[in-house]
Every structure is written in C-alpha cells, then in structure tokens.
Amino acid sequence: DKPTVLVTGGAGYIGSHAVLALRDAGWPVAVIDTLVTGFRFAVPDDVPFTQGDIADQPLVEALLRSHHVGAIMHFAGSVVVPESVADPLKYYHNNTVKSRALIESAVRCGVPHFIFSSTAATYGTPEESPVREDAPQQPINPYGMSKLMTEAMLADVAAVHPINYCALRYFNVAGADPQARTGQSTAGATHLIKVAVEAALGKRDHVSIFGSDFDTPDGTGVRDYIHVSDLAAAHVLALEALIADPATSHRLNCGYGRGFSVLEVLDAVDRITNRPITRRMDGRRAGDPAALISDNSAILARLPWQPRHADLDQIVTHALAWERRLDDMRK
Ligand code: UDP
Structure with a gap:
C-alpha cells in the first residue's frame, strides 16, 4: 500500500499543487508549513496539517514516526532571488541549514525517499541553452547556491545511508490548478x-x-515557463521512480x-x-x-511524464x- 508522504511547504505555491496531485493519485499526505509565506486555505481540510518548522527535529521526527512517513517532498524554503542577494544568511539558513536538519531527521527515522525542490538557478548563466543536467552548476546568487548546497548534501547522504533522492530543477513555474483549487497567492510577487x-x-x-x-x-x-500542475505531476512520478529503484537517485530538469x-x-x-x-x-x-x-530529455527518459x-x-x-x-x- 501507499505510504504517507510528508510535504514540507505544502501551504505554498508549488507545494499545495503537489498535495493535490498526491491526493488525486491516492497517496496519503501530511503537510508541515510555518505559514510564513504559505496559506492555510491552500491545504485541503482532509489533509493533516502541522504549523511548524522543518528544523524542529523533535516535531518533525514525531510526525515522521506517527504517520509512518515513507517519503518526504521538501518544498519549504525562501524563493526570492533579489532578497537572497540582500540577505544571503536568511537563504543559507532557511534553505540550506534547515534542509540539513530535515535530511538528518529523515535519516534518523529511516525515511527511504526524498524529493527536493531545486532550481535552474543552480546553473547560473549557462554557457549553452537548452541546458542539460550535467552542465556546470555555478549559481550567480545566494538563492541558487543555497539550493545547490542542499543538492550536494543529498548526494553525499544518499551515498552512505539507505535513502535515495530526486532533485527536481525547476525552470519558470507559472499557472495554477486547472480547477482553481489553489494557485499563487503571495501578493507583491515578482514573477x-x-x-x-x-x-x-x-x-x-x-x-x-x-x-x-x-x-x-x-x-x-x-x-521556459512550466505549468505548476505538470510540475506537481512530475513529483508524483519521481516518487514512484524512487520507490521502484531504491538504488538510484535522480537530478532532473523540469521544463518543456x-x-x-x-x-x-x-x-x-x-x-x-x-x-x-x-x-x-x-x-x-x-x-x-x-x-x-x-533540455528535458532526461526527465522524459526517466519518468513517464506527459506534459498536459x-x-x-x-x-x-x-x-x-x-x-x-x-x-x-x-x-
Ligand atoms: N520580467 C520582466 N518584468 C517583470 C518580471 C520579469 O520583464 O516584471 C522578465 C525577466 O527579466 C525575465 C523574465 O521576465 O526575462 C522572467 O522573469 P521572472 O522574474 O518571472 O523569473 P526568473 O527567470 O527571473 O526566475
């Protein structure tokens, strides 16, 4: 049977779409979100919701154990590039340090699968476009670096602990749930x-x-604007791929x-x-x-992803x- 998926940042823009995609596909879901930038209304009432911080290890580990969590989808973090330039330590804290705590909780509780919201910002200014996953990752802002550092932690952890991961590198996410159940709600957005x-x-x-x-x-x-619901669907497929082959991790561009x-x-x-x-x-x-x-040939080859x-x-x-x-x- 399908294990519970813990979605961090599940009250945020992309996380709330992933919650719907998981639920629509029959996965039990639990959400943790600080509600600093997320919205309680973005999480369906029938999904267990905890207001809290991913770096609160006693809280997270209690959730992982009580829900028998079999996978984490990690969306929680800060996402505004210019803000990351002005306040880099906020980004290294929210995106890197807190992810480290969450990954440690996952390892301690034996969670076998981890899906991470990464970004095309890890490529910086790519020399070649379309950009492939094996292109040099040279971020040009703290946001991209804070995400790249988390990718690096996941690679090193997966090499020695019984956990595999998928880093999904998002291009420009846009749009909203076709049924308008959720969408991008943050006022003053820059996208x-x-x-x-x-x-x-x-x-x-x-x-x-x-x-x-x-x-x-x-x-x-x-x-490369990608519809948020196609992106959410890619997360569900990535989860299935991680379960099907626990020895393999993935780093995949998400774009068209x-x-x-x-x-x-x-x-x-x-x-x-x-x-x-x-x-x-x-x-x-x-x-x-x-x-x-x-360049999306890797995700098309590894996952049965059909953009809609x-x-x-x-x-x-x-x-x-x-x-x-x-x-x-x-x-
Ligand atoms: N852009 C623009 N006006 C705006 C916001 C963005 O011309 O008010 C441009 C921006 O320079 C870039 C593209 O739109 O070429 C996408 O920018 P966005 O901030 O949405 O995403 P980014 O690619 O910077 O992550």
Whole structure:
C-alpha cells in the first residue's frame, strides 16, 4: 500500500499543487508549513496539517514516526532571488541549514525517499541553452547556491545511508490548478506571469519590461515557463521512480524545452483578456540571463511524464482564473 508522504511547504505555491496531485493519485499526505509565506486555505481540510518548522527535529521526527512517513517532498524554503542577494544568511539558513536538519531527521527515522525542490538557478548563466543536467552548476546568487548546497548534501547522504533522492530543477513555474483549487497567492510577487495577470486585473498600473536589448529574437528575456500542475505531476512520478529503484537517485530538469519572450507572454495575456496591459521599457535586472531553456530529455527518459499544459495560453488562462478567485475570496 501507499505510504504517507510528508510535504514540507505544502501551504505554498508549488507545494499545495503537489498535495493535490498526491491526493488525486491516492497517496496519503501530511503537510508541515510555518505559514510564513504559505496559506492555510491552500491545504485541503482532509489533509493533516502541522504549523511548524522543518528544523524542529523533535516535531518533525514525531510526525515522521506517527504517520509512518515513507517519503518526504521538501518544498519549504525562501524563493526570492533579489532578497537572497540582500540577505544571503536568511537563504543559507532557511534553505540550506534547515534542509540539513530535515535530511538528518529523515535519516534518523529511516525515511527511504526524498524529493527536493531545486532550481535552474543552480546553473547560473549557462554557457549553452537548452541546458542539460550535467552542465556546470555555478549559481550567480545566494538563492541558487543555497539550493545547490542542499543538492550536494543529498548526494553525499544518499551515498552512505539507505535513502535515495530526486532533485527536481525547476525552470519558470507559472499557472495554477486547472480547477482553481489553489494557485499563487503571495501578493507583491515578482514573477512575470503573476505580475502580468495582476496588471490585467487592475492590481498594478503597468508591467516593466526588464531589458529589450538581449541577444534574443525580440530582444527581451526568454524563459521556459512550466505549468505548476505538470510540475506537481512530475513529483508524483519521481516518487514512484524512487520507490521502484531504491538504488538510484535522480537530478532532473523540469521544463518543456522551449521558451517564450517577455513580449510573447504579455501578448498572450492581452489576447486572453482582450485588454492591453500598459508596458514600460526598463533596464535589465542584475544577473538576468538572456535565455534559460531546459533540455528535458532526461526527465522524459526517466519518468513517464506527459506534459498536459505546455500551451502558454493555458498557463496564462489558469493564472488569470486563480487571480480572479483570490479577488473573490478577499471580498
Ligand atoms: N520580467 C520582466 N518584468 C517583470 C518580471 C520579469 O520583464 O516584471 C522578465 C525577466 O527579466 C525575465 C523574465 O521576465 O526575462 C522572467 O522573469 P521572472 O522574474 O518571472 O523569473 P526568473 O527567470 O527571473 O526566475
């Protein structure tokens, strides 16, 4: 039978989608989240929820034992790149030090499988695009380094303890649950599609375009936007792969292997709402690469992953539907 999966950060954006994907596939789930950036409403009422810290080892180990946890999906952490530059120690604490404590609890309690939210930011500014998993990992900000250090811990721990892991390196996660059960709820987000749908609904008066002189077809930055529900599905498949072959760990890019420019994203939002957003040309952000596109041949080869929502219009439509839902909830 299926063991319980402990989802850290299960009240956050990606974690809450993973909780739904696991539940929809029949996995028992438990969530731990501090609710510092997550939302209690993002976790279904029938999922056991603990408000607490992943580095609270007595609490975590009690949960692992009482729920007979057979796998951990670890989403909890801090995710804002510019904030990581301004406050690196916060990122090394929340993402690296606390992950170390969680991994130690997993080892102590004999949890055999661990799935980790990693990031394309571990590649820094890749020399080649699409970027493969064996490309050099040279992060250009503390966020990426804090995640890379956790990947390194997992590799070393898996070499000597009875645990295997999958590090999923996310490209640009966007969109929301197609049934609008959850979505990205954090106000003041900096991610392009979130910013654009907020502007489309009148919550911002414009969208800044950070750089129009990149070496890309239209001069604006190109990214590999992945629908959050396809990403959540990849986690469930990764879990099944870890269970099927406990001797093997994985490091897999999560993207579609194609990119859209900032202008293409804004055009899609305009087309779908039939109301143009005000655009402002602005300078490049520090550290923004021109293009970041995944080579996704590894995940396609290792997991039976079939992307269902790779269409940009679908990503934007679902993001918009969730943004409207948030408005209704606040009324
Ligand atoms: N971007 C932009 N305006 C915004 C937010 C982002 O032009 O308000 C651009 C950014 O420069 C990059 C792309 O959109 O080329 C995606 O940025 P985002 O912050 O969503 O993700 P990142 O790739 O930085 O992780």
